[in-house]
Amino acid sequence: MQVYTGSDLLWVFILIIGIGVFVVSLLWRKRERKILRSLSKLIAIEKEDHSQRDFSQVKDVEEALKKLFESRKDEMDQLKRLEGYRRDYIGNVAHELKTPIFSIQGYLDNILDDDDVDDDTRKIFLEKASKNTQRLVQIVSDLDTITKYESGFLQLEYEDFDIKELADEVIDSLEIQAKERKITLYEFAGSGRFWVHADKFRIRQVLTNLVLNSIRYGKESGYTKIRLSDTGEKIIVEVADNGIGIGRDSLSRVFERFYRADKSRSRDSGGSGLGLSICKHIMESHGEHIEVMSTEGAGSVFSFALKKSETTEV
Numbered sequence: 001m002q003v004y005t006g007s008d009l010l011w012v013f014i015l016i017i018g019i020g021v022f023v024v025s026l027l028w029r030k031r032e033r034k035i036l037r038s039l040s041k042l043i044a045i046e047k048e049d050h051s052q053r054d055f056s057q058v059k060d061v062e063e064a065l066k067k068l069f070e071s072r073k074d075e076m077d078q079l080k081r082l083e084g085y086r087r088d089y090i091g092n093v094a095h096e097l098k099t100p101i102f103s104i105q106g107y108l109d110n111i112l113d114d115d116d117v118d119d120d121t122r123k124i125f126l127e128k129a130s131k132n133t134q135r136l137v138q139i140v141s142d143l144d145t146i147t148k149y150e151s152g153f154l155q156l157e158y159e160d161f162d163i164k165e166l167a168d169e170v171i172d173s174l175e176i177q178a179k180e181r182k183i184t185l186y187e188f189a190g191s192g193r194f195w196v197h198a199d200k201f202r203i204r205q206v207l208t209n210l211v212l213n214s215i216r217y218g219k220e221s222g223y224t225k226i227r228l229s230d231t232g233e234k235i236i237v238e239v240a241d242n243g244i245g246i247g248r249d250s251l252s253r254v255f256e257r258f259y260r261a262d263k264s265r266s267r268d269s270g271g272s273g274l275g276l277s278i279c280k281h282i283m284e285s286h287g288e289h290i291e292v293m294s295t296e297g298a299g300s301v302f303s304f305a306l307k308k309s310e311t312t313e314v
Contacts, residue, residue, distance in 0.1 A: 160309035189228035218243035
């Protein structure tokens with residue numbers, strides 16, 4: 001019968017422990033690889049990268065968890081920005097809508113509460129209520145338009161047309177508003193025609209918004225001109241004025257929804273606060289950008305480019 005010494009038993013014990021450690025290590029590595037694959041797939045889904053190319057260098061669970069955390073953090077930051085944007089947008093909409101609504105309610109309540117109101121006063125109150133109703137309709141209409149642009153539901157209908165003729169039509173349509181503020185409107189393009197390929201209805205909207213904005217913030221006895229120039233491949237359209245101008249701090253924000261560079265100007269001057277934002281979306285839909293240059297107290301110039309049409313009409 002073989003007798004094992006204490007040292008022999010010790011080595012057997014050490015061997016068993018070694019084998020156990022080895023087996024556990026193998027099982028852990030197998031489990032770790034499975035966790036890594038799961039994490040890599042999860043990260044790939046987060047980043048919409050099903051090829052998982054970005055995670056070929058991931059070596060351990062800690063690194064994979066770190067990448068997952070970074071991905072989640074980016075997502076949370078984006079959600080926070082969107083939530084802030086949504087909150088500001090709803091607040092701005094509510095603020096813009098309540099002004100005409102409260103005005104309408106006030107004028108109508110005055111008429112209803114005072115049985116002795118004379119006909120002239122009643123007519124004045126009803127006219128003011130009607131004016132605020134029109135502004136309310138404009139705000140809702142502009143909100144609907146800009147929402148459709150951002151959702152991609154509005155499709156452009158391209159055609160060839162003379163932008164010079166369109167500019168003259170816009171000037172004629174706004175002559176009354178300009179005369180009320182003693183502002184002269186004119187088009188400066190020289191001889192010839194300026195054919196472009198674009199959505200005529202939407203470009204009319206851009207020109208109308210820009211000229212109206214210029215009238216509202218122009219100086220009395222000032223001017224607003226639509227200037228056209230041919231660069232060979234495109235037609236450059238500029239709406240320039242010698243109005244109050246825009247401060248340097250506001251230049252980068254004039255195309256934001258509801259942003260008003262002149263905080264002291266009453267909302268009674270009209271507008272939904274969405275006109276310039278709509279112009280921006282229309283031009284971006286055409287693959288172009290609208291630019292602004294302005295000097296406070298000296299005037300502003302809004303400009304954009306349109307692709308020339310291939311028509312040979314004259």
